[in-house]
Amino acid sequence: RRLLADGGRPAVAQTCAGAPGGPAPLPIGLVAELTYRCPLRCGYCSNPVQIDPVRDELTTGEWRTVLDQARELGVLQVHFSGGEPVLRPDLADLVAHARTLGMYTNLITSGVGLSHGRLDRLGAAGIDHVQLSVQHADTPAADAIAGLRAHERKIAAAGLIRRADLPLTINVVLHAANVDRLADIAAFAADLGADRLELAHTQYYGWGLRNRAALMPTADQVRRAGVAAAGVHERYGHEMEIVYVEPDHFTGRPKPCMNGWGARQLAVTPTGVVLPCLAAQQLPGPPAPTVRRQRLADIWYRSELFERYRGTAWMPSPCRDCELRELDFGGCRCQAFQLTGDAAATDPACSLSPHHGLLEPATRTPMIPRRYA
Numbered sequence: 001r002r003l004l005a006d007g008g009r010p011a012v013a014q015t016c017a018g019a020p021g022g023p024a025p026l027p028i029g030l031v032a033e034l035t036y037r038c039p040l041r042c043g044y045c046s047n048p049v050q051i052d053p054v055r056d057e058l059t060t061g062e063w064r065t066v067l068d069q070a071r072e073l074g075v076l077q078v079h080f081s082g083g084e085p086v087l088r089p090d091l092a093d094l095v096a097h098a099r100t101l102g103m104y105t106n107l108i109t110s111g112v113g114l115s116h117g118r119l120d121r122l123g124a125a126g127i128d129h130v131q132l133s134v135q136h137a138d139t140p141a142a143d144a145i146a147g148l149r150a151h152e153r154k155i156a157a158a159g160l161i162r163r164a165d166l167p168l169t170i171n172v173v174l175h176a177a178n179v180d181r182l183a184d185i186a187a188f189a190a191d192l193g194a195d196r197l198e199l200a201h202t203q204y205y206g207w208g209l210r211n212r213a214a215l216m217p218t219a220d221q222v223r224r225a226g227v228a229a230a231g232v233h234e235r236y237g238h239e240m241e242i243v244y245v246e247p248d249h250f251t252g253r254p255k256p257c258m259n260g261w262g263a264r265q266l267a268v269t270p271t272g273v274v275l276p277c278l279a280a281q282q283l284p285g286p287p288a289p290t291v292r293r294q295r296l297a298d299i300w301y302r303s304e305l306f307e308r309y310r311g312t313a314w315m316p317s318p319c320r321d322c323e324l325r326e327l328d329f330g331g332c333r334c335q336a337f338q339l340t341g342d343a344a345a346t347d348p349a350c351s352l353s354p355h356h357g358l359l360e361p362a363t364r365t366p367m368i369p370r371r372y373a
């Protein structure tokens, strides 16, 4: 099973030679957010707090052009995401198109609506890998978090994915209402036959920030989760790959968001807006570029938005002189903006940030889950 693009199919070499605009790196991944529509109502949703109307979604033809231009730009991996991408009836057509261009295709789904017929069509189109979101190991708790009776349908979807012999990653967003059950969640993922389990703490911007009081675990919960994650590695590490993403609000270390701004990935929203990360639409500045008016290569190499925080020259102190600046890129621009009002500020998740104290009220007080109680 191929879990990553193996270099066998791409027809275009990954090289900076001839790149317009000079030293900008080539993008590897495209996050294709096919739709913001979704039957679930998770409190940590990555959809924008304000979303564009459904009627403005890119057409099948426009998405095919996006894929063509992404491949010309050097993109090797396409992550079909949302919202719930299965709600797009043209999903299999787009997967097939990406495959004909030589790209590795990944589907990120809740599993709701992933019927036997849909999965057959996706398999025939050549989907390479499926990431299935799971909210909890127990049905009532999982359904409460999702805001929908979805858990049993996810179990059924996992069975279909396994029977189709497709690589399966189980994604779990961790928060106050499920983090104490990490070991049970890992056992559940192993029972589903996962090849990979991703346990990632909630990111607190957009909906996550709005629901932070309900979602934020206590420091004790985070400590126990770290111990449980080590146990899970020991117990299941030989049968599935396990990734545990720590909560940056507690570690004092910011995450290397997107592996650097405009460095490795780009995202295209359902209406064609092109962003360096899924949350960047909220940042102040000129309107974000769109595939309806510009080619992807122009946007990647020449747009003000992609240039704004590329590299390290934009960094303020203390990042500017920090030896970790090439490793974490100063953290997350969107989190910096949401917490300080300045997207160029050092991410407050960093213990060296002058704004680090802004995290304290959120992390020192034991939070009582409101929405999920």
Ligand code: SF4
Residues within 6 Å of the ligand: 254, 318, 319, 320, 322, 323, 324, 325, 326, 328, 329, 330, 331, 346, 347, 350, 351, 352, 353
């Ligand atoms: Fe990273 Fe900046 Fe903090 Fe250094 S000061 S660790 S570069 S966020």
Ligand code: FES
Residues within 6 Å of the ligand: 257, 258, 277, 278, 279, 280, 331, 332, 333, 334, 335
């Ligand atoms: Fe936008 Fe981190 S989510 S830079």
